[in-house]
Amino acid sequence: xxxxxxxxxxxxxxxxALWLAPLLWTLYTALRPKAVTDKYGYWxxxxxxxxxxxxxxxxxxxxxxxxxxxIYITVPAVLLTLALAAMMxxxxxxxxxxxxxxxxxxxxxxxxxxPQVLAAPLFEMFKHTPLPYSLSxxxxxxxxxxxxxxxxxxxxLGFCTFVLSNYMKTLPVELTExxxxxxxxxxxxxxxxxxxxxxxxxxxxxxLQVIWLYNDFFWPLLFLQTGDRLPITTGVNALQxxxxxxxxxxxxxxxxxxxxxxIVYLALQRHFVAGLTLGANKG
Amino acid sequence: MSKLRLSRSDRVVLAVMVxxxxxxxxxxxxxxxxxxxxxxxxxxxxxxxxxxxxxxxxNYRFAVEDYPPFWPAVAHNVIWLAFxxxxxxxxxxxxxxxxxxxxxxxxxxxxxxxxxxxLSLVLVGIIWQLVYAxxxxxxxxxxxxxxxxxAVDWFGxxxxxxxxxxxxxxxxxxxxxxxxxxAGLKGLDPTLREAAAIDGxxxxxxxxxxxxxxxxxxxxxxxxxxxxxxLRAFDIAYVINRGTNGLELxxxxxxxxxxxxxxxxxxxxxxxxxxxxxxxVPIVIYLVRTFRxxx
Amino acid sequence: xxxSRRTVLxxxxxxxxxxxxxxxxxxxxxxxSDGKATSLGSxxxxxxxKSGIQAMVDGFQTSSGDTVRLNVMPRxxxxxxxxTYLQANPEDVITxxxxxxxxxxADKGLLAPIDDVWEKIGANFGTGLAAASxxxxxxxxxxxYNYPWVVFYRKSVFQQHGYQVPKTxxxxxxxxxQMKKDGLSPIAFGGKDGWPAMGTFDYLNMRxxxxxxxxxxxxxxxxxxxxxxxxxxxxWKALLPYQDTAALGQSWQQAAKNLANKKSGLYxxxxxxxxxxxxxxxxxxxxxxxxxxxxxxxxxxxxxxIDGFVMSKRAEKNKAAKDFLAYLGTPAAQxxxxxxxxxxxxxxxxxxxxxxxxIQKKAAELIAxxxxxxxxxxxDALPAMASNVMIPALQGFVKDGTIDTRGxxxxxxxxxxxx
Numbered sequence: 001x002x003x004x005x006x007x008x009x010x011x012x013x014x015x016x017a018l019w020l021a022p023l024l025w026t027l028y029t030a031l032r033p034k035a036v037t038d039k040y041g042y043w044x045x046x047x048x049x050x051x052x053x054x055x056x057x058x059x060x061x062x063x064x065x066x067x068x069x070x071i072y073i074t075v076p077a078v079l080l081t082l083a084l085a086a087m088m089x090x091x092x093x094x095x096x097x098x099x100x101x102x103x104x105x106x107x108x109x110x111x112x113x114x115p116q117v118l119a120a121p122l123f124e125m126f127k128h129t130p131l132p133y134s135l136s137x138x139x140x141x142x143x144x145x146x147x148x149x150x151x152x153x154x155x156x157l158g159f160c161t162f163v164l165s166n167y168m169k170t171l172p173v174e175l176t177e178x179x180x181x182x183x184x185x186x187x188x189x190x191x192x193x194x195x196x197x198x199x200x201x202x203x204x205x206x207x208l209q210v211i212w213l214y215n216d217f218f219w220p221l222l223f224l225q226t227g228d229r230l231p232i233t234t235g236v237n238a239l240q241x242x243x244x245x246x247x248x249x250x251x252x253x254x255x256x257x258x259x260x261x262x263i264v265y266l267a268l269q270r271h272f273v274a275g276l277t278l279g280a281n282k283g
Numbered sequence: 284m285s286k287l288r289l290s291r292s293d294r295v296v297l298a299v300m301v302x303x304x305x306x307x308x309x310x311x312x313x314x315x316x317x318x319x320x321x322x323x324x325x326x327x328x329x330x331x332x333x334x335x336x337x338x339x340x341x342n343y344r345f346a347v348e349d350y351p352p353f354w355p356a357v358a359h360n361v362i363w364l365a366f367x368x369x370x371x372x373x374x375x376x377x378x379x380x381x382x383x384x385x386x387x388x389x390x391x392x393x394x395x396x397x398x399x400x401x402l403s404l405v406l407v408g409i410i411w412q413l414v415y416a417x418x419x420x421x422x423x424x425x426x427x428x429x430x431x432x433x434a435v436d437w438f439g440x441x442x443x444x445x446x447x448x449x450x451x452x453x454x455x456x457x458x459x460x461x462x463x464x465x466a467g468l469k470g471l472d473p474t475l476r477e478a479a480a481i482d483g484x485x486x487x488x489x490x491x492x493x494x495x496x497x498x499x500x501x502x503x504x505x506x507x508x509x510x511x512x513x514l515r516a517f518d519i520a521y522v523i524n525r526g527t528n529g530l531e532l533x534x535x536x537x538x539x540x541x542x543x544x545x546x547x548x549x550x551x552x553x554x555x556x557x558x559x560x561x562x563x564v565p566i567v568i569y570l571v572r573t574f575r576x577x578x
Numbered sequence: 579x580x581x582s583r584r585t586v587l588x589x590x591x592x593x594x595x596x597x598x599x600x601x602x603x604x605x606x607x608x609x610x611s612d613g614k615a616t617s618l619g620s621x622x623x624x625x626x627x628k629s630g631i632q633a634m635v636d637g638f639q640t641s642s643g644d645t646v647r648l649n650v651m652p653r654x655x656x657x658x659x660x661x662t663y664l665q666a667n668p669e670d671v672i673t674x675x676x677x678x679x680x681x682x683x684a685d686k687g688l689l690a691p692i693d694d695v696w697e698k699i700g701a702n703f704g705t706g707l708a709a710a711s712x713x714x715x716x717x718x719x720x721x722x723y724n725y726p727w728v729v730f731y732r733k734s735v736f737q738q739h740g741y742q743v744p745k746t747x748x749x750x751x752x753x754x755x756q757m758k759k760d761g762l763s764p765i766a767f768g769g770k771d772g773w774p775a776m777g778t779f780d781y782l783n784m785r786x787x788x789x790x791x792x793x794x795x796x797x798x799x800x801x802x803x804x805x806x807x808x809x810x811x812x813x814w815k816a817l818l819p820y821q822d823t824a825a826l827g828q829s830w831q832q833a834a835k836n837l838a839n840k841k842s843g844l845y846x847x848x849x850x851x852x853x854x855x856x857x858x859x860x861x862x863x864x865x866x867x868x869x870x871x872x873x874x875x876x877x878x879x880x881x882x883x884i885d886g887f888v889m890s891k892r893a894e895k896n897k898a899a900k901d902f903l904a905y906l907g908t909p910a911a912q913x914x915x916x917x918x919x920x921x922x923x924x925x926x927x928x929x930x931x932x933x934x935x936x937i938q939k940k941a942a943e944l945i946a947x948x949x950x951x952x953x954x955x956x957x958d959a960l961p962a963m964a965s966n967v968m969i970p971a972l973q974g975f976v977k978d979g980t981i982d983t984r985g986x987x988x989x990x991x992x993x994x995x996x997x
Contacts, residue, residue: 112569
């Protein structure tokens with residue numbers, strides 16, 4: 001690679017500008033008051049910049065509610081997914097039994113299906129599952145976070161199990177065999193030996209899952225009917241319908257929605273990239 | 284792998300560790316998949332279970348023969364796949380290869396290309412809506428057509444909106460592929476390249492004859508991801524115009540027939556099964572390649 | 579050890595979240611039978627009608643002491659998800675439409691009959707409205723307002739160019755041609771959401787084939803693969819070059835801008851246009867004419883949909899919901915709405931019409947003088963036909979002027995058979 005790098009740098013600079021343009025345009029639009037863009041047009045540098053659109057989108061667009069709802073869904077779903085996936089991965093990777101590979105294959109396959117394939121049966125199953133009104137205003141699993149969480153867990157379980165089982169396979173067999181000789185039961189092997197060693201993978205997967213669930217649009221769209229129960233990604237789409245004529249507010253809402261994902265990314269970039277590539281490299 | 288005799292309590296613990304996740308997976312993924320297949324051979328209004336009537340293959344016949352958006356949707360999914368496979372994925376790979384050289388500012392570039400990967404496709408759709416708007420959007424203003432009759436409505440014109448949506452999708456997809464590929468390149472044994480250099484291979488030869496073949500594992504993954512993303516395409520078209528008017532996709536037709544005002548569960552399920560069958564191709568390829576090595 | 583403790587903590591946190599969730603998605607449903615609380619799901623999300631609904635809710639809460647929880651969602655969200663919405667967790671009272679679109683869901687058992695409400699408010703409504711609110715002898719709807727679909731224009735534009743209001747279709751086409759010459763985009767059009775195009779279709783159909791054919795076609799008693807339907811689209815082809823080419827990318831609200839700022843000369847739309855155009859100087863400059871005559875003599879058939887309120891099945895026993903519905907059917911309630919939204923016409927007898935704007939007066943006269951009133955294609959036809967078949971078909975037609983009537987008939991056969 002001794003050729004001059006001008007071409008390469010030019011290419012990268014050009015691409016980077018292309019990549020940043022939509023984001024900067026959104027931010028700029030969000031910072032300009034509607035009255036200013038009405039007067040000078042969106043393609044203009046004139047007029048003041050301020051944060052008014054952000055506060056309007058925040059208060060009128062129900063964004064705080066959507067954010068809290070996202071937390072209600074994301075936190076339990078990620079924890080449950082990791083817990084179940086770790087147990088399953090442990091069982092299939094550290095023990096040999098009749099159907100362990102078959103099950104792992106089915107788990108992995110399930111994760112790759114387009115979600116729309118399952119939509120109708122899941123909707124009907126949840127509709128016909130009665131719940132007391134104290135738990136669900138719909139009297140069924142519809143319009144509840146349980147429904148969304150359960151399906152998110154089931155759908156992510158395959159991927160996490162696959163990644164974690166590959167990871168656990170790389171841990172030396174001697175570790176658990178020694179423990180077994182010492183009389184440690186299966187649960188203790190899992191909790192005290194394997195799980196601590198799986199921490200990097202769990203951190204990476206956890207970060208990845210938080211972002212994915214935060215970004216998920218489809219399942220809440222299908223199962224949640226009440227507007228103020230929507231999580232942020234589904235909610236911000238409703239925002240777009242509500243402010244159809246006001247690009248400035250839409251841009252502000254979009255910018256606000258990006259911020260948490262961006263914070264997670266900047267703080268946990270290493271884990272996130274590791275999570276994305278874990279499934280690719282190991283195994 | 285331990286193959287030792289396990290105590291009774293250990294067996295119980297293991298059974299629970301396997302049983303609970305399997306039950307969750309079975310009830311919420313496998314059984315619904317089977318139910319989808321079953322429902323595709325019925326007529327049902329979605330109310331009482333007793334209202335289900337057998338319908339033979341009529342739903343499939345309807346979808347394939349009489350339902351106008353079906354073939355456009357298939358074509359759009361194919362175009363989606365081709366665009367990702369021929370443009371977005373190679374672009375991601377190219378970015379990875381370029382950034383893998385020790386270029387000044389490599390980390391900054393990586394962060395820039397990677398940012399869209401953090402965003403949901405809903406946000407990608409909304410952000411590009413601002414870029415593509417006919418009179419107020421960035422693109423037409425840069426082109427100088429904004430406000431003139433010649434201005435293209437990128438998301439509204441059915442002749443161009445598929446491509447406009449694909450560009451927005453590629454914006455995110457290329458970054459994703461870049462990260463995957465870059466991780467693979469970084470994990471590559473450096474002696475491979477050194478050996479190639481000693482043999483007198485130039486940069487391009489090293490890349491195509493040594494590096495790419497050595498990345499087989501990642502290559503398969505990238506191909507599979509490209510396939511699956513193309514079949515799963517839903518969010519962005521749904522956000523733009525609910526997948527009508529030039530943006531029909533199989534996944535969206537499924538949903539329009541299942542939950543829309545015109546709920547026709549049998550037809551929706553038949554479409555879902557067709558989508559399932561197509562999806563099984565990349566899934567099976569991936570599983571075979573992945574697990575054949577394992578066993 | 580630390581790891582295992584952390585895992586336990588995580589598990590506990592996950593379990594701990596469940597009661598929180600219960601507090602979020604559970605609790606007393608509004609339909610509980612204590613009779614003092616009810617809820618309203620409203621698809622009227624644009625600023626003007628939204629404030630009208632709020633005024634009605636406020637009026638009821640003040641007069642009855644009951645509370646109404648209001649859930650406002652974008653119109654198309656309510657409409658597109660109505661089937662799942664009604665089956666999942668609907669509010670007690672819901673803004674909805676008269677016509678087959680109401681009867682279909684009543685027939686599915688998703689709406690509750692409200693004959694006892696009608697005993698109180700029946701005297702406020704004439705026989706036409708009562709029939710439009712009924713299905714198989716039971717009442718399901720409380721009408722709120724109606725509005726005609728017409729052809730809007732700006733008086734100043736007509737004056738400036740010396741245009742005359744067209745009485746016939748040929749005159750309309752000639753007018754459009756002249757407008758194009760004068761640099762206008764003749765007919766504003768917003769087809770992104772699909773349904774607005776049905777207004778043009780319905781008028782072309784009723785003017786070409788008559789009101790009864792519209793009714794029979796919507797009920798699929800007439801075939802789509804017929805010369806009569808082809809004639810409708812042939813007539814439409816004469817108009818197509820004059821409809822805004824950007825139609826498919828914009829909503830009806832965005833298209834309204836083009837009429838308001840004089841880019842377009844005409845706009846085929848309901849009088850709810852005035853919810854979107856609120857600038858007084860523009861409103862005063864607006865006028866309309868009925869969609870002109872084609873083959874059928876006169877313009878006696880008017881498309882004038884009725885919007886109102888229905889009750890979800892699960893609210894059946896909620897006294898507050900019924901009291902609320904009874905209130906919504908009073909002139910006082912409808913006046914409270916109309917005070918905020920001067921684009922529609924109250925339906926209850928005795929409602930205050932003295933404050934009608936010139937547009938409203940003219941609209942009321944148009945409906946009163948009509949012999950037949952249609953609802954709208956998506957309210958008169960099977961929902962699956964309207965949303966799954968007609969929307970894509972009309973969008974395709976607007977795009978390139980082609981229509982496959984044989985395909986329409988094939989789809990209609992399957993869908994009406996399985997309904």
